[in-house]
Amino acid sequence: MHWHFPEDLKYTGKHEWVKMTDQNGKKTVLIGITDYAQDKLGKIVFVELPETGREVKPGESLAVIESVKAVSDVFSPVAGSVLEVNEGLFDTPELLNEDPYAAGWIVRLAIADEAEYAGLMSVSEYLTFVRQAEEEV
Amino acid sequence: MKKGKALIFEMGHAGRRGYSLPPLDVPPKPLAELLPQELARQLPLEIPELSEGEIVRHYTNLSRSNFAVDLGFYPLGSCTMKYNPKINEEAAGLPGFAFLHPCQDGSTVQGALELIHRTEECLKEITGMARFTFQPVAGAHGEITGLLVIQAYHRARGEDRRRVLVPDSAHGTNPATAAMAGCEVVQIPSDARGMVDLAALQKAVDEHTAALMLTNPNTLGLFEEDILEISRLVHAAGGLLYYDGANLNAIMGYARPGDMGFDVVHLNLHKTFSAPHGGGGPGSGPLGVREELAPFLPLPVVEANENGYYLDYERPLSIGKVHSFYGNFAVIVKAYTYIRMLGADGLKQVSTDAVINANYLMSRLKQTYHLPYDRLCKHEFVLSAVKQKKKGAAAADVAKALLDYGMHPPTVYFPLIVEEALMVEPTETESKETLDQFIAAMEEIDRRIGENLTEITRAPHSTPVGRLDEVKAARQPRVRWSREKDREKD
Amino acid sequence: MGGQHFLPLTQLERQEMLGAMGAKSVADLFQDIPGEILLQGPLALPPTLSETEVFQHLSSLAAKNKNTREYVSFLGAGVYDHFIPSVIRHIIGRTEFYTAYTPYQAEVSQGVLQSIFEYQTLICQLTGMEVTNASLYDGATALVEGAVMACGITRRSRVLLSRAVNPFYRQVLQSYFNGRSYKVEEIPLQSGKTDPDQLQHSLSEETAALIVQTPNFFGLLEDLQGVADLLHEQGGLLLVVADPLSLPIFKTPAEYDADIVVGEGQALGSPSSFGGPLLGFLATREKYLRKLPGRIVGETVDINGKRGFVLTLQTREQHIRRERATSNICTNQALNALAAAVYLVTLGPQGLREVAGLCLQKAAYAREKINSLAGYAEAFPGTYFKEFPVCIPGEAPALNKKLLQSRIIGGLDLSKFYPELQNTMLLCVTEKRTCAEIDLLVQELEAWR
Incomplete structure (x- = not known):
């Protein structure tokens, strides 16, 4: 597989990555889409981001990503409230294609329950998951 | 950036004019008296100034960079790009039709009302429905009108049904319309045959079902063979059956939606009945209904009595209006002209030839392209470019390569249930030579993918512009012209 | 059979094509339609017409209408009789x-x-x-x-x-x-x-x-x-x-x-x-x-x-x-x-201002003349563009019937949409209306009251 998946991240079955960070002693998570997801979506042209302060439940649509001829939701992997969104994506949505794990992060959430984070896939689990998805095709 | 064709805003010269207007022949009043300063426009009006000849040349040159049915083969699936008879245009251009005001007294528009009435009689017979409204001006407009009628019908029976079932092969307008009508969309999967999955349908229908929206033949070009069972299932649950008439061209004189059990039908006069597409409109999407639903049709409908024809507004159960007036009358004139020239035998022959042409193309092209649903088709069929994709050229590349053969490509990436879809609808107005040329082009493209892939993936090469960057257009939308100096500020 | 000139396939070609795809007859191509709904007889449509006949038929329908090229129209209400280059x-x-x-x-x-x-x-x-x-x-x-x-x-x-x-x-x-x-x-x-x-x-x-x-x-x-x-x-x-x-x-x-x-x-x-x-x-x-x-x-x-x-x-x-x-x-x-x-580039900025100005002036002229007629009155005061409502001494349909005799298509009967506005007519004057046409309207209105 030619996609890159960093070791230190957690992953979801909807092809999102989640990174736990400590911000002034508060646990927050950064969320983005994986290299696999950006490759499948193709060139991304627009990202619709949530308002800060919004409370989200796991599985709720957090952002909408558009390529020229497709629209996909980014679903929140955990419960929490939106602390920050990556405003750079408004003008340069291509960051999601070019640098999905760093400059292309999408939102930062204040996580409500850390156990939810622990329950997400590890990189090896996600690799198996992607392999299976590819075989089905 | 290299210059393409000049925009009209980059032409002309201050002080030039392209018009001549009647004189002011009434005693003029001071402008300030009629147009107080606080109500006057202050914004500049930056519209170019050109002479008549320059304008004609600009648009004539623009027209030359456009493909059209009159220029070549247009096998665009689901769009029925048939030849548009010229007599249609002459009929619609008669001053007695073109220069009628919709609010004129009924006594002064008897011919127009008679024409609508006669067209309605023809469409009733062709579809097996009881009444038509001509207000919808497009297929999607017919759909929303149909769903509003269906909702009104259920409400009148004391039921609030808000679920609309839509097959996964449906036109995008079906679910979008359901949402616009405030309904919830339930998607019904297709089975291995490419038809509505009866078991899934049975599970989905219940007391909340407002309607099932169906195209028959469906978007794969296949006749829904279980249509009578589908009709029974939906009706048994108290739902109604909606017919998307996009594909009527396959079955005229062979079968009628009314006989299949459909309660509501929209037609596309710009597809089946030969009105030209106009580069994207105007169209016409009349809506037909079964007798029980007729009271809910939009206001007004054309009626006749001993004094002649009239517009009937006395319809208390009507959903109201869906268009300023009576729909795209000029398009109705064209469709009526066509129906009268073809007649019953001619319309049946239209469907016969449309189906012969499609099956002929399908039987030949399936040797080179994958045919996911390999069975008798009606007026269109769906190929998949998966074999070509493996070699590096997607359906979109095949489509762009066809442009260099002077042909319009098939519809691509629709229906969504077929990967790398190429949806081919030849129509009945194409000759066997044209079909053979298309087959030869499609086969040659397949060969060239193996020989010189980049030539295909960079196609087209002979069109007025090369392959266009849709990503750039969507990332930095520029949807109106502005001066270069203003652009830098953006 | 009608419309053959739109259908290029010959009988021979149809047979040839059916053969090429392994079908015996046209009926084979429609065998997927259940027998219960397969139409047995022809559709009951009016007889087929040739191009000459269809144009005559359509022309005769068109001739039953009174069009705004032959009649002088003062109707607006969202659809207008403006100059078309x-x-x-x-x-x-x-x-x-x-x-x-x-x-x-x-x-x-x-x-x-x-x-x-x-x-x-x-x-x-x-x-x-x-x-x-x-x-x-x-x-x-x-x-x-x-x-x-x-x-x-x-x-x-x-x-x-x-x-x-x-x-x-x-x-x-x-x-x-x-x-x-x-x-x-x-x-x-x-x-x-x-x-x-x-x-x-x-x-x-x-x-x-x-x-x-x-x-x-x-x-x-x-x-x-x-x-x-x-x-x-x-x-x-x-x-x-x-x-x-x-x-x-x-x-x-x-x-x-x-x-x-x-x-x-x-x-x-x-x-x-x-x-x-x-x-x-x-x-x-x-x-x-x-x-x-x-x-x-x-x-x-x-x-x-x-x-x-x-x-x-x-x-x-x-x-x-x-x-x-x-x-x-x-x-x-x-x-x-x-x-x-x-239209917009043909008229250009100057032409567009002229069209609007002509409408403004001609409508004002008509409005003033009509409002000054005995029995007629301004419905509302204010700044107008090209349309205006007039209180008339009677019902609008009766007046319009009378105007038709002078080849004038009168205004819109407002009472149909605003029950509070009985005997009120909405008139429209575009740049195409001449002073003579307006004067004729005024004359007819005066004669009617």
Whole structure:
């Protein structure tokens, strides 16, 4: 597989990555889409981001990503409230294609329950998951 | 950036004019008296100034960079790009039709009302429905009108049904319309045959079902063979059956939606009945209904009595209006002209030839392209470019390569249930030579993918512009012209 | 059999093709239609006509109508008898334009795409707004789309609708809104205009938009100064219905800080055609670009860096977003939009101001003459453009019947739409009406009372 998946991240079955960070002693998570997801979506042209302060439940649509001829939701992997969104994506949505794990992060959430984070896939689990998805095709 | 064709805003010269207007022949009043300063426009009006000849040349040159049915083969699936008879245009251009005001007294528009009435009689017979409204001006407009009628019908029976079932092969307008009508969309999967999955349908229908929206033949070009069972299932649950008439061209004189059990039908006069597409409109999407639903049709409908024809507004159960007036009358004139020239035998022959042409193309092209649903088709069929994709050229590349053969490509990436879809609808107005040329082009493209892939993936090469960057257009939308100096500020 | 000249296959070819695909007869190709519904006999349609016969038949139907070329018309109400330059018919009559489909294959559709891009720019110029789409069905459905858009942007479901908005449009909005959870509240009239006190009173934090028309249905200019601020303070939007031919001289919706502008573009180069095809337009602020319904053409470059045009932002539309699309609309009125673009550049800025000025002067002349007739009176005071209501000494249908005898198509009977306005007629005077025609109308009115 030619996609890159960093070791230190957690992953979801909807092809999102989640990174736990400590911000002034508060646990927050950064969320983005994986290299696999950006490759499948193709060139991304627009990202619709949530308002800060919004409370989200796991599985709720957090952002909408558009390529020229497709629209996909980014679903929140955990419960929490939106602390920050990556405003750079408004003008340069291509960051999601070019640098999905760093400059292309999408939102930062204040996580409500850390156990939810622990329950997400590890990189090896996600690799198996992607392999299976590819075989089905 | 290299210059393409000049925009009209980059032409002309201050002080030039392209018009001549009647004189002011009434005693003029001071402008300030009629147009107080606080109500006057202050914004500049930056519209170019050109002479008549320059304008004609600009648009004539623009027209030359456009493909059209009159220029070549247009096998665009689901769009029925048939030849548009010229007599249609002459009929619609008669001053007695073109220069009628919709609010004129009924006594002064008897011919127009008679024409609508006669067209309605023809469409009733062709579809097996009881009444038509001509207000919808497009297929999607017919759909929303149909769903509003269906909702009104259920409400009148004391039921609030808000679920609309839509097959996964449906036109995008079906679910979008359901949402616009405030309904919830339930998607019904297709089975291995490419038809509505009866078991899934049975599970989905219940007391909340407002309607099932169906195209028959469906978007794969296949006749829904279980249509009578589908009709029974939906009706048994108290739902109604909606017919998307996009594909009527396959079955005229062979079968009628009314006989299949459909309660509501929209037609596309710009597809089946030969009105030209106009580069994207105007169209016409009349809506037909079964007798029980007729009271809910939009206001007004054309009626006749001993004094002649009239517009009937006395319809208390009507959903109201869906268009300023009576729909795209000029398009109705064209469709009526066509129906009268073809007649019953001619319309049946239209469907016969449309189906012969499609099956002929399908039987030949399936040797080179994958045919996911390999069975008798009606007026269109769906190929998949998966074999070509493996070699590096997607359906979109095949489509762009066809442009260099002077042909319009098939519809691509629709229906969504077929990967790398190429949806081919030849129509009945194409000759066997044209079909053979298309087959030869499609086969040659397949060969060239193996020989010189980049030539295909960079196609087209002979069109007025090369392959266009849709990503750039969507990332930095520029949807109106502005001066270069203003652009830098953006 | 009719229509053979449209069907190239010969009997021999049909047989040959059936053979090539392994079918014995045509019946084989329709065996998938269940026997119970397979039609046995021919459709009962009227007899087939040849081209000569069909044209005679259509001509005789057309001849039963009284058309506005042979009769002098004073009807308006949203569809107008304005001058149509001859070039328009010739340009939209180019077969490359009118027999093309939607420009999905951009490389062979630059003609349609560039003309729509130019149309979009012209509509922005005219209205003063920043962005617009490739056109909608008509003014009424453009209003619906604008209202739905406002509800979407504000996430509110209540619109205030002035009673001075074209009643046809109001009916269409009501039909569409009956299907869903949106609500319409009507703002009553005060002397022919939107009642400002009622407006203030009805405006709340639940208001998605106020819909007003100017010049309104009676031809009166509404006073919109400060209205946008009132709405914006409460988080609502101002939606203005505009007559495009008033905009060259009257204050634009943009100058009133309107958020959405809709209207009917038939006056820009399309004949009245018994009310269709028409041309709906919808323009708005750049920040709402992605909330626009319908097709939009955008500029880009080709593989060689050359400028070109494509349909863009298609993810808003039904074929991609399906039930989450901004609208179900799939087509536009491309040929009418082309006519409008040609009209606007043919007239140019000077010509457009002249057309508007001629309408203004001629309508004022007619209004003054008619209002001064004994038995006739001005319905409302105010600033008018090209239409005006007149109180007449009797019922409008009776007067119109009389006018027809002098080959005049009179005005609209307002009592049908406003029961409070009995014996009131809405007249329209465009630049095409001559002084002599107006004088004839005045003379007939005088004779009738």
